[in-house]
Structures are given as C-alpha cells and as structure tokens.
Amino acid sequence: MGEIFVLAEHRQGExxxxxxxxxxxxxxxxxxxxxxxxAVLLGHNVDDFATELxxxxxxxxxxxxxxxxxxxSAVYQQVLAQLITEREPGLVLIGQSAQGMDLAPSLATQxxxxxxxxxxxxxxxxxxxLAVRExxxxxxxxxxxxxxxxxxxxxxxxxxxxxxxGEPLGGEVITVGSPLTExxxxxxxxxxxxxxxxxxxxTQADVVVxxxxxxxxxxxxxxxxxxxxxxxxxxxxxRPVVDAGWLPPDRQVGQSGKTVKPKLYLAVGVSGASQHVxxxxxxSTIVAINKDPDAPIFKVAHYGIxxxxxxxxxxxxxxxxxx
Amino acid sequence: MLRTRxxxxxxxxxxxxxxxxxxGGCPLSxxxxxxxxRIIYEFLVRDKLDIKQMPEIWDCTTCSxxxxxxxxxxxxxxxxxxxxRVLTEGGRIKPTVRDALESTFKxxxxxxxxxxxxxxxxxGLNVKNLAEGGFPPKACPEQGRRVGGDRGGAQAEILYFVxxxxxxxxxVQAVARAMVKVFEKAEVDFGILGNxxxxxxxxxxxxxxxxxxxxxVEDSLEIFKQHGVKRMVTTSPHCYNTFKNEYExxxxxxxxxTQFLADxxxxxxxxxxxEVNKVVTYHDPCYLGKQNQIYDEPRAILQSIPxxxxxxxxxxxxxxxxxxxxxxxxxxxxxxxxxxxxxTRVKDALALGAEVIATACPFCMLTLEDAVKTTxxxxxxxxxxxxELVAQAIST
Amino acid sequence: xxxxxxxxxxxxxxxxxxxIRDDGRGIKKxxxxxxxxxxxxYAIEEALLLKEEFDGAxxxxxxxxxxxxxxxxxxxxxxxxxxxRLTDERFEGxxxxxxxRILAEAIKDxxxxxxxxxxxxxxxxxxxxxxxxxxxxxxxxxxxxxxTETEEDEDRMTVHRELEGGLHEVLEIExxxxxxxxxxxxxxRYASIFGIRKAMKKQIEVLNLDDLELAxxxxxxxxxxTSLVKLFIPVVTAQATILEGSxxxxxxxxxxxxxxxGVI
Numbered sequence: 001m002g003e004i005f006v007l008a009e010h011r012q013g014e015x016x017x018x019x020x021x022x023x024x025x026x027x028x029x030x031x032x033x034x035x036x037x038x039a040v041l042l043g044h045n046v047d048d049f050a051t052e053l054x055x056x057x058x059x060x061x062x063x064x065x066x067x068x069x070x071x072x073s074a075v076y077q078q079v080l081a082q083l084i085t086e087r088e089p090g091l092v093l094i095g096q097s098a099q100g101m102d103l104a105p106s107l108a109t110q111x112x113x114x115x116x117x118x119x120x121x122x123x124x125x126x127x128x129x130l131a132v133r134e135x136x137x138x139x140x141x142x143x144x145x146x147x148x149x150x151x152x153x154x155x156x157x158x159x160x161x162x163x164x165x166g167e168p169l170g171g172e173v174i175t176v177g178s179p180l181t182e183x184x185x186x187x188x189x190x191x192x193x194x195x196x197x198x199x200x201x202x203t204q205a206d207v208v209v210x211x212x213x214x215x216x217x218x219x220x221x222x223x224x225x226x227x228x229x230x231x232x233x234x235x236x237x238x239r240p241v242v243d244a245g246w247l248p249p250d251r252q253v254g255q256s257g258k259t260v261k262p263k264l265y266l267a268v269g270v271s272g273a274s275q276h277v278x279x280x281x282x283x284s285t286i287v288a289i290n291k292d293p294d295a296p297i298f299k300v301a302h303y304g305i306x307x308x309x310x311x312x313x314x315x316x317x318x319x320x321x322x323x
Numbered sequence: 324m325l326r327t328r329x330x331x332x333x334x335x336x337x338x339x340x341x342x343x344x345x346x347g348g349c350p351l352s353x354x355x356x357x358x359x360x361r362i363i364y365e366f367l368v369r370d371k372l373d374i375k376q377m378p379e380i381w382d383c384t385t386c387s388x389x390x391x392x393x394x395x396x397x398x399x400x401x402x403x404x405x406x407x408r409v410l411t412e413g414g415r416i417k418p419t420v421r422d423a424l425e426s427t428f429k430x431x432x433x434x435x436x437x438x439x440x441x442x443x444x445x446x447g448l449n450v451k452n453l454a455e456g457g458f459p460p461k462a463c464p465e466q467g468r469r470v471g472g473d474r475g476g477a478q479a480e481i482l483y484f485v486x487x488x489x490x491x492x493x494x495v496q497a498v499a500r501a502m503v504k505v506f507e508k509a510e511v512d513f514g515i516l517g518n519x520x521x522x523x524x525x526x527x528x529x530x531x532x533x534x535x536x537x538x539x540v541e542d543s544l545e546i547f548k549q550h551g552v553k554r555m556v557t558t559s560p561h562c563y564n565t566f567k568n569e570y571e572x573x574x575x576x577x578x579x580x581t582q583f584l585a586d587x588x589x590x591x592x593x594x595x596x597x598e599v600n601k602v603v604t605y606h607d608p609c610y611l612g613k614q615n616q617i618y619d620e621p622r623a624i625l626q627s628i629p630x631x632x633x634x635x636x637x638x639x640x641x642x643x644x645x646x647x648x649x650x651x652x653x654x655x656x657x658x659x660x661x662x663x664x665x666x667t668r669v670k671d672a673l674a675l676g677a678e679v680i681a682t683a684c685p686f687c688m689l690t691l692e693d694a695v696k697t698t699x700x701x702x703x704x705x706x707x708x709x710x711e712l713v714a715q716a717i718s719t
Numbered sequence: 720x721x722x723x724x725x726x727x728x729x730x731x732x733x734x735x736x737x738x739i740r741d742d743g744r745g746i747k748k749x750x751x752x753x754x755x756x757x758x759x760x761y762a763i764e765e766a767l768l769l770k771e772e773f774d775g776a777x778x779x780x781x782x783x784x785x786x787x788x789x790x791x792x793x794x795x796x797x798x799x800x801x802x803x804r805l806t807d808e809r810f811e812g813x814x815x816x817x818x819x820r821i822l823a824e825a826i827k828d829x830x831x832x833x834x835x836x837x838x839x840x841x842x843x844x845x846x847x848x849x850x851x852x853x854x855x856x857x858x859x860x861x862x863x864x865x866x867t868e869t870e871e872d873e874d875r876m877t878v879h880r881e882l883e884g885g886l887h888e889v890l891e892i893e894x895x896x897x898x899x900x901x902x903x904x905x906x907x908r909y910a911s912i913f914g915i916r917k918a919m920k921k922q923i924e925v926l927n928l929d930d931l932e933l934a935x936x937x938x939x940x941x942x943x944x945t946s947l948v949k950l951f952i953p954v955v956t957a958q959a960t961i962l963e964g965s966x967x968x969x970x971x972x973x974x975x976x977x978x979x980x981g982v983i
Contacts, residue, residue: 073861097883101838101846102862106860115815118846130948140952144946146946147945187859187890187891188891190889192882219693256863256885258885286959288959299958303976304960307966310493311493311966315969316974319967412911421907424909425754429731436734439734534914535912537912
C-alpha cells in the first residue's frame with residue numbers, strides 16, 4: 001500500500017493538537033499497513049513546524065508558498081490535489097476540524113476518492129481499511145468500509161485518537177514546489193476575528209462549572225452561578241446555551257468554543273455531546289450531574305451523579321458554604 | 324400592519340364605551356405598558372395598527388378580570404389573543420414561544436420532553452393505564468391530523484387527566500403522585516392515558532396558535548373516544564377550562580379535581596386521619612375562580628382538613644391577584660421589570676401570618692414558588708397544592 | 720437573489736431510545752418524531768432573511784421518503800417558493816457523495832445565486848453533502864458559516880466561518896456559491912399550523928431517478944464510495960464512579976473529593 005499522508009493543521013503560529021493525534025494513529029497504521037508515514041505541511045515560512053513534525057513522521061513534505069500563509073480551502077485543495085495525484089498515497093488523514101470540514105469533501109470529490117468523515121476509529125483488517133464513526137448524537141456507532149480505490153480519505157475527530165510522545169522518528173524534511181499559479185479570485189481570505197471578548201477567560205480557570213440544556217431556562221442560571229462562586233470557579237456553557245443567548249460566546253466550551261483543562265470541570269445538565277466533550281476531556285477531574293443515566297457525559301466523567309440538578313446544585317452550594 | 328376594520332367587526336368593538344373598567348382591573352396595569360382600553364381605542368380610530376411594535380400584548384395573562392368587569396359584555400382578553408394570532412400565524416414570535424409551540428406539535432407537550440417520558444412520574448405507583456398496549460395515531464400531514472392508532476387495555480370510571488406540567492416538571496410531579504395517593508385511599512376507580520396523553524392546548528390557543536389548538540382538539544377527542552373515556556378529572560384549571568368550555572364534541576363530564584374531592588369528602592368517601600397543623604391561605608387560580616366560579620370547593624376541602632387553620636387573603640375569590648402564569652406567560656418574559664405579582668402575593672401571605680400558600684394550579688404553584696425564592700422567603704413559607712395537603716392528612 | 724436550500728427530514732433523538740434494526744444497517748423508526756434537521760432550519764431562515772433583503776425565489780429540495788413532505792411544507796409555509804422532493808427506492812444506501820450527486824442533478828439546470836445547506840445532519844453527522852455538492856456543481860464553497868454580508872451588486876459575499884476556540888475566519892466568496900450554515904447564525908421563525916395548511920396549496924414537485932439524467936449505477940449503494948457495514952451500540956469503556964444517595968449525601972461526598980483534589 002502507498003504511504004500514509006497526515007495533513008498538518010496549523011493556525012496563527014501554532015500546530016494544532018489534531019495533527020499529533022493523527023500522526024500517532026498514522027504511526028500505528030504505518031506499521032499495520034507496512035507503509036511510510038508522511039506529514040504534509042502547507043504554509044509560508046513554516047520551517048519550525050517542519051522540524052517538529054519530523055519527530056513524528058518518516059518524512060515531512062513541505063509546500064512553501066506565500067499564498068498558503070492562511071488557510072483557504074480552495075488553495076489547499078489545489079495543492080493537495082496535485083500532491084496526491086503525484087504521490088498516490090494509500091491513505092490521507094485530515095482533521096475533522098473547521099479546516100478539514102471545509103476541505104476534505106471537495107478534495108475527495110475532485111479526485112474521485114472515497115471519504116469517511118469524523119472517524120473515532122480506524123483499523124486495517126485483512127488488507128481492508130475499516131472506519132468507525134458515531135451517529136445519532138453518539139448513541140449509535142457505525143463501522144464503515146471503503147470502495148476499492150488507490151487512495152482513501154479519512155477525517156479524524158479531534159481528541160478521539162490519543163497521542164503519546166514516543167521515540168522521535170527523525171523524518172527527513174523535503175520541500176516540493178508549489179503548483180499554485182494564479183490567484184484564486186473566487187475565494188479570498190480576509191482576516192481572523194475573535195468572536196467575542198469578555199472579561200473572563202475560562203481557559204485560565206482552575207475550576208469550571210458548565211451548564212447545558214438541562215438548566216432549562218436562563219432564569220435558572222443564577223442557581224449554578226452561585227455554585228460556581230462558592231467553588232471559586234467560572235461559569236461556562238455548552239453550545240445550545242450560548243446559541244440561546246443565555247451566556248456569551250466566550251463562555252462556550254467545545255469544538256467551536258474554547259478548550260479548557262481545569263483541575264475540576266463540573267458539568268451541570270450537560271448531555272456530553274462529542275462536540276462539547278472535545279473541549280473539556282483533558283480536565284483533571286470531571287464531575288457530571290445529569291438526570292439521564294444514559295447521558296454520554298458519564299462516559300468521560302470521573303464522578304457522576306444521576307439526579308436532578310435542581311436538587312443537587314443547591315445542596316452542594318449549601319455544603320460549600322455558599323448561600 | 325393590521326387592518327383594524329375586520330378586528331372591530333369580529334370582536335364587536337363598537338360596543339366599547341371606553342369606560343376603562345377593563346384597564347382599571349387589569350393586574351398588570353401598574354407594571355406593564357399594557358392598556359387594553361387604549362388598544363381598543365386605537366382599533367376604533369385607526370385604519371391600521373402596527374402590532375409588531377406592541378410587545379406588551381404578550382404580557383397579558385388572560386386572567387380575564389377585564390372580561391368579568393366589562394359592562395358591555397366584551398371580551399378584551401380575547402382581543403389580545405386575536406392580535407397574538409396574527410403575529411403567531413405570521414411566524415413572528417419570540418424564540419421561547421416558538422420552542423414551546425414546536426415542542427407541543429412534535430412531542431405533545433410544551434416542555435421539549437419526549438413523549439415516551441410523559442408517564443415516568445408514575446413509575447412504581449401501579450396506576451391503571453387506559454392506553455396500555457395500544458399505539459397512538461400517527462401524524463398525517465396531508466390531512467393535517469393524526470390517523471390510525473389502536474386502543475389499549477384497561478378500563479376505568481374516571482380518566483385522571485394529568486397535564487403536561489404535572490407530568491414533566493419535577494416539582495409538580497409530586498402533585499400528581501399525591502393525587503394518586505388520595506384517589507387510592509378513596510378507592511376511586513381511575514386510570515391515566517400514560518404516554519398517549521397530549522397537551523390540552525389551552526396555552527397554545529392563548530399564544531395565538533389556533534391551528535395547533537384545533538389539531539390538539541382533534542387528536543385528543545380521538546384518543547378519548549378510542550379509550551372509552553366517560554368522565555374526566557384534571558389537575559390543572561387550564562385543562563379543566565378548555566376541555567369543559569372549548570372542546571366542541573366532548574360529550575362527557577369534566578371536573579377539576581377540587582370539585583371531585585370536595586364531593587368525595589362531603590359524601591364521606593375520603594376520611595382524614597392525620598392533622599395538618601399549619602396556617603394556610605388559599606390563592607384562587609384565575610382559571611378556576613374568575614373564569615369558572617369554582618371558589619367554594621377548594622375552601623371546603625381545606626377547611627375540612629383537621630388541624631389546618633385557614634386564613635383568607637384580602638384579594639380573594641374573584642379579586643384574586645393573578646400569579647402571571649397563564650396566557651402563555653410561562654414562556655414569555657414580562658416586557659418590563661418591577662415586582663412580579665406573585666411576589667406581591669407572597670408578601671401578602673407572609674403578612675397574613677400564613678405558613679403555606681395553597682393553590683390548585685400547576686402554573687400558580689411554579690410562579691409562587693419562584694416568588695418565594697426571589698423574595699427571600701424560603702424557609703418562612705411554602706407553596707403546596709391542595710391535594711398535597713389532603714395527602715398529608717390521610718394515613719398511607 | 721435566487722436561492723436553493725437543501726434540507727433533510729431527520730428523527731429527533733434527544734430523549735428517544737434508539738434501537739438498531741435486525742439487519743444492523745439502520746435504526747428502528749417507530750415512535751420517533753421527525754423534523755427538519757436543525758442546521759437546515761437555520762439555513763432556510765438565512766435564505767428567508769436574504770429574500771427579505773434582496774427579493775428573489777427560494778427553492779427547497781430534499782432527498783427523502785414521502786414523509787419528508789412535512790419538512791418541505793414547513794419550509795413553504797415559512798416563505799420558500801418552490802419545493803422539490805427526490806424520492807426513489809434506488810436511492811437507498813446512498814452515501815454523502817451519491818446524495819450530493821442526486822441533488823446536483825436536480826439543481827444544475829436551475830437559475831441560482833446561492834445554495835445553502837446545513838453544516839451537518841443530526842442523524843449521520845457526516846457533514847459531507849454540502850461541500851461535496853459544491854464541488855459537483857463546480858461552484859465555490861465555504862463551510863461552517865455563521866454570518867453573511869452581501870455586496871451591493873450581489874455578486875460577492877463576505878462570510879464568517881466558525882473556527883475552534885471562538886475564532887472566525889473572514890473570507891470573501893464569489894457568487895454563485897454554496898455555504899454550509901452553522902446553528903446559531905440567526906433565530907428561525909415559526910411556521911404555524913395554519914401557515915402550513917395554507918402552504919398545502921403550493922405543489923411539491925416529486926422527482927425520481929428516471930426524471931434525472933443519472934444512471935442507476937450512480938446512486939444508491941452502487942453509486943456510493945463508502946458502505947455501511949454495520950451499526951452497533953457503542954460499548955461504554957470509561958465509566959464514571961456514580962455517587963449514590965440523597966442530594967445532601969452526594970454533596971458531602973463531592974466536597975470531600977474536591978478537597979482531595981486540592982480544588983477547594
């Protein structure tokens with residue numbers, strides 16, 4: 001089988017975690033498929049990244065171009081289409097991220113390749129690649145197979161594959177020419193903007209108390225706010241709570257919000273959908289209060305209370321000496 | 324822009340003499356810009372009204388004090404509902420209202436909860452399910468209603484219509500459970516519809532979703548027919564009012580549970596063995612009192628409970644101060660701030676020396692309990708449904 | 720501005736119990752309540768807002784069974800002008816790619832300035848159809864859109880894409896283009912029952928495979944590039960230590976845990 005490509009994802013001067021998660025999985029598959037692992041890095045002045053990536057891959061393929069300074073899926077697609085056509089990798093891993101979701105399906109379609117998205121599992125069994133992904137809000141999992149092709153495309157869910165620092169692979173860094181010629185006029189990157197800037201940075205807090213749809217209405221927020229205060233923590237929320245306008249966007253924890261790693265994460269009335277979990281699963285201690293014993297949050301929590309938050313939260317606040 | 328002429332004709336507004344008794348009795352007149360007399364005036368003198376610019380029409384709780392007081396027999400509360408109909412049918416409603424309506428259509432309750440969880444409150448209670456083994460009708464968009472379905476098993480004299488709020492709200496579920504305890508003690512032959520029970524639609528109509536109301540009426544009538552319902556007792560005065568007065572084609576007796584229990588007590592079928600030594604006042608729910616003149620039965624029940632000391636609010640019976648829970652207000656924030664009426668009520672109760680505010684409506688219960696918390700009176704006074712007090716007075 | 724919106728009729732699974740069919744290739748639909756896919760609801764609202772600003776016609780399409788008419792009627796009630804349902808037994812088993820091909824066949828000869836879809840479907844969560852559709856149609860795209868601004872001459876839009884960490888990517892895109900719309904971009908309006916009944920007067924055009932210039936091999940399992948092997952209920956590996964007892968008791972335990980973790 002041809003080599004394994006992992007598309008390195010970076011933004012604003014940092015390589016994103018999903019890159020290393022995919023490289024970790026890539027190394028495992030490289031052994032199973034007996035194929036070399038190459039990190040693919042598109043960018044402008046990204047030598048530092050290349051050096052870092054070389055520790056985790058057999059080769060780092062760099063495409064250097066000013067036009068690749070900021071992610072633009074149209075530009076990335078042009079470059080990757082060329083690269084994949086030339087080198088015919090057996091498998092291409094891209095993150096199921098804001099970048100990957102914008103890029104992978106159109107790239108796959110342009111090249112006529114099978115694509116399975118948002119994978120949480122990927123195995124090479126009896127010469128066949130099998131992907132595992134979730135459906136119906138995480139309640140059901142699916143095993144998916146690919147139609148025969150020379151190259152398979154997979155997007156990996158963020159924070160689904162563990163990454164452990166191993167022995168550096170000492171890959172060689174090679175720079176290939178950029179195939180970009182004209183400017184792409186039909187889609188132009190303008191700038192990045194912060195969605196909202198508030199007074200509290202939830203990523204810096206030791207204690208985060210997050211509310212989900214379980215609090216039912218905005219009038220019930222003060223109840224949880226009191227608890228957060230009694231614990232010396234900050235109030236955060238899942239996406240539905242922010243969408244409803246009950247909390248400002250800078251309090252959102254999850255894939256499209258902030259990623260937090262506090263000492264204690266207390267999830268109150270949060271179901272634990274994967275997009276939320278991705279933003280908090282690295283917390284040292286996770287405690288969940290939810291009425292639904294089947295709520296996915298209990299899969300990631302260390303401690304769980306299956307009870308009515310409207311009873312537990314006041315009781316806990318009282319025990320902590322809050323009023 | 325609403326053309327006023329049709330409205331004037333439809334609601335007979337030319338009969339209005341602008342006496343102001345409506346606004347004069349409106350419980351919201353001090354805290355909201357809502358002025359129904361003025362609104363009627365606008366309808367009479369203008370060709371068009373921009374009702375989108377009148378958010379106060381959503382403050383109305385449909386307590387119907389105005390209707391009761393109007394010397395010309397007009398129904399000002401329904402005029403406001405009529406205005407809401409125009410907005411709701413045009414889709415221009417607040418997200419909270421939208422969510423409640425969509426939830427009712429999809430799940431048969433405005434609380435966003437699953438149909439399959441409606442009878443969870445009764446787990447472990449062994450209540451007869453009149454719909455057990457059957458399956459509910461399915462939505463048929465072409466006909467705009469649900470069709471099919473199959474009747475289930477058990478039979479009973481009385482259908483206990485629980486209601487959406489007692490079914491799903493954690494606090495009010497205790498009321499439903501107390502009801503079961505009391506019915507069992509009095510050896511009442513009753514059953515519930517379980518997960519097949521759907522919203523009575525009262526609030527939906529008052530939020531202006533007449534189409535959804537009609538939909539629910541058709542569905543419920545079908546469900547009642549399928550399961551051979553001959554008599555009904557409700558937890559909520561809202562359900563009672565709408566089934567009794569607004570469901571055309573409903574041909575069996577409907578009572579609010581206070582009527583039913585008062586009768587049981589009078590006939591000696593419900594006997595008290597425990598004392599409830601509390602000072603209790605009673606808050607008349609608008610939909611029980613003002614709108615259906617049921618004032619005596621709740622009092623008769625309370626006054627027959629041994630040890631209970633009953634004290635009357637100054638504003639009682641038809642003057643009862645609306646708790647602001649009806650007319651869709653559970654899903655609408657007041658358009659202006661200030662003291663909520665329920666908070667005033669709690670303060671009045673405390674001044675009376677009451678330890679308990681008794682009521683007989685799930686919305687009153689929730690708004691009054693909220694007010695107990697927001698006025699900092701937790702620990703000094705509690706809110707209980709009449710049936711909960713009754714349950715305390717019978718041995719288990 | 721003429722807009723095409725692709726929507727999906729999906730089951731609401733939040734509180735529902737999901738059971739897998741005996742053949743393991745789907746879930747049991749009995750007792751499930753269906754509705755428009757959440758992100759698609761935001762997409763149709765975005766189209767309606769654009770129509771209010773720029774006039775034009777909205778065509779809403781879905782690939783689905785006859786029951787999907789419920790969702791199409793709701794879109795018509797809200798203000799869409801035309802609705803098309805693509806239904807055929809031979810579409811069964813279509814993956815994201817094949818589904819996009821079916822939609823593209825129906826859309827390609829329409830006059831449109833903008834195609835909107837939701838970011839992903841609540842049932843499969845693949846987030847593939849929208850972006851794939853753009854590529855098949857040969858138009859530019861942007862995924863995860865949380866705000867749009869249209870230029871005076873309506874030939875370009877400035878859109879915000881939602882990135883991780885509360886960041887937005889601002890880009891300019893030429894029309895006609897396809898945008899996948901993220902939840903929270905607007906506040907969807909309500910479609911009343913009367914509104915939906917009135918919309919019954921508008922015809923829903925139903926097309927099957929024979930009405931499209933598409934070979935049988937291009938749709939269904941044959942036209943898909945991936946195939947579902949089997950559905951299963953995931954085994955819960957990591958499990959929380961569940962604290963039992965009254966709210967007071969568990970609170971006491973929690974405070975001890977908090978102290979041990981050095982949090983308080």
